[in-house]
Amino acid sequence: MRYYIEGNEVRAENTAKPYTQKSSAVNDYLKIIVDDPSVLDFGCGKLRYSDTLVKISSRVTFVDSEVQLNRTQAVRGELTSVKKYVEDNYDGCCSIAYENLAKHDEKYKLIICTNVLSAIPCKNTLDDIVVHMHRLLMQNGRVIIVNQYRSSYFKKYESGVKWLYGYLHRGLRGVTYYGVVDKIQVEALLGKYNFVKIRSWYVGESLFTEARVALV
Numbered sequence: 001m002r003y004y005i006e007g008n009e010v011r012a013e014n015t016a017k018p019y020t021q022k023s024s025a026v027n028d029y030l031k032i033i034v035d036d037p038s039v040l041d042f043g044c045g046k047l048r049y050s051d052t053l054v055k056i057s058s059r060v061t062f063v064d065s066e067v068q069l070n071r072t073q074a075v076r077g078e079l080t081s082v083k084k085y086v087e088d089n090y091d092g093c094c095s096i097a098y099e100n101l102a103k104h105d106e107k108y109k110l111i112i113c114t115n116v117l118s119a120i121p122c123k124n125t126l127d128d129i130v131v132h133m134h135r136l137l138m139q140n141g142r143v144i145i146v147n148q149y150r151s152s153y154f155k156k157y158e159s160g161v162k163w164l165y166g167y168l169h170r171g172l173r174g175v176t177y178y179g180v181v182d183k184i185q186v187e188a189l190l191g192k193y194n195f196v197k198i199r200s201w202y203v204g205e206s207l208f209t210e211a212r213v214a215l216v
């Protein structure tokens with residue numbers, strides 16, 4: 001997704017890491033889910049966790065921006081697109097662009113969102129993502145948000161311009177944004193759209209927050 005901030009283009013799709021750089025904490029969390037839930041991976045990037053997700057679920061929907069899903073790039077060791085990789089390798093699964101998500105209305109038992117909040121320099125988009133999650137989650141489902149609540153890597157960004165939850169930084173590949181969203185901010189964002197926290201915990205520099213839809 002491209003964001004336009006004060007005359008700069010921020011290419012959020014470039015923040016996605018390859019499958020060779022999985023977080024073992026995230027992967028371990030996903031691996032022990034046993035009840036074959038339907039899963040939506042919000043901001044799936046380059047399918048870093050797709051192999052684990054398709055083992056725990058026969059129906060996984062991968063959501064990212066149009067540009068991230070359709071551009072040709074290295075995806076799990078193949079030169080292809082995320083969309084095509086999903087079509088070719090994962091029966092019963094699909095990919096949907098964020099730009100078309102409003103037309104999608106299937107419900108999911110589990111929505112995962114790993115390291116996405118830190119990559120989005122736009123408050124309205126963050127709000128919109130939480131609204132979609134609320135709309136697409138089953139009443140007895142849960143979302144799991146994983147984000148960095150502090151980062152040693154963040155020091156580099158602090159020389160940039162303060163923006164939203166972090167900084168805009170001008171580097172060799174243009175302007176990038178990196179936000180560090182803490183526990184209070186994640187819970188405030190979820191609470192604003194009628195989510196209730198189930199639990200949260202830290203592993204290394206990552207914050208895990210599980211939440212469900214508030215009962216009315």
Ligand SMILES: C[S@@+](CC[C@H](N)C(=O)[O-])C[C@H]1O[C@@H](n2cnc3c(N)ncnc32)[C@H](O)[C@@H]1O
Binds near residue numbers: 119
């Ligand atoms: C740091 S990457 C994380 C990717 C993946 N979740 C992972 O853990 O490897 C952030 C991802 O958020 C995606 N993204 C940015 N804005 C988005 C939006 N509005 N809707 C869906 N995905 C978005 C970017 O394209 C990028 O793939």
